[in-house]
Amino acid sequence: MVVVAVKVPLHKQLALPIIEAGKDLLVEWLLARNLSEADELTALAKKAGIRTVVRLQSRQIAAVKK
Secondary structure (H helix, E strand, C coil): CEEECCCHHHHHHHHHHHHHCCCCEEEECCCCCCHHHHHHHHHHHHHHCCCEEEECCCCCCHHHHC
């Protein structure tokens, strides 16, 4: 599984080659900049038959900030 943990505007740019390589993918929430990009990534991942996870980043939780 490859993890994409960068700012949202870069998610699609980094996720596309991972999906094309057939690797499972974990992306931090938000998946993409907009619904169109999210739909595109979701459709490509489904077509490639890979597992995908969108995870909520916890860095704003007080316990994590410490």
